[in-house]
Amino acid sequence: MTTEPAATGPRCRGCGAAGARLRGTKHSAFLGRDFEYWDCAACGMMFVEPFAGYQVYDDAYYQGRGADPYVDYETEYRDYRSTDRIEELRDLWRVASGFVGRSLEPGPVEWLDFGCGAGGLLQFLSAQREIRSGDRSWPLRLSGHDIGTYADRLRRDGFEILSLDALHSQPDGRYDVISLIEVIEHIEYPDEVFRLVARLLKPGGLLLLTTGNVASPAFRVQGLGYGYCMPEVHVSYFTPRALGVAYARHGLVPVCFRYDGTVRFKVIKTLRTPGRQRLARLALRFPPVVWMIDFLFGTSRMPCATKPRAARVART
């Protein structure tokens, strides 16, 4: 690991501040080159230089033969219920439907899944049809956004999958819920996405966001050797503070949830052998095991966000 004078660093790709500091380099066997990891003191984000480009998201990537061996879009697309991701989907549903039931008046809920991938969450939500609490109901109206072949397949299945251009032409405050599940770490200029989703979110609505936590004990111990640090695809890294700073820039307010199935899924998906996965599923039935892993990964410390309702009052 080397350290260079602050002034020589590139501008932060999150907040634009000068003087990022070099944390270290990591070799990509997949692309056959080194990547630099830079820390921004101003906003707390860590970013990778150079950006490998979005062309790494090809069909081989979706089949787990690309930079990330944990990807399996085809199984999720064909039968999301059979994958371990069902744990995460149920957990996200619990979190979001609880928020909606507490915070929104009954009525249609417009939900955008930004970075919908193979469509596991959209298919899960489509099967739920509505959020219910007592005799009140919130029918779901779903949209997604992504690039690549699965976006086209989901379109053919009848989902509204919007291009980035189409999203930019949507009216302010269209969506009650916007999910960004393990997406923001893939984005070269994450602030552009935060700006867009903050505009599209309705006052009182929920930005349901998950991403790795590089302030977690797991990262602090392993540093750039942490398996999550895949410089070809994970290019923007956040801490709870860095997310808070990004939210505040766009008038969003952090809100924290205690995750459960999301934590289980994160563990199980990184275990490659069926034996280890079985053992993990067994151990993860015990809440203290989940709490311990949640502490190590810092999952529940990463805030989601809401848009204050005062913004609506000020605008009208």
Ligand SMILES: [Zn+2]
């Ligand atoms: Zn920054």
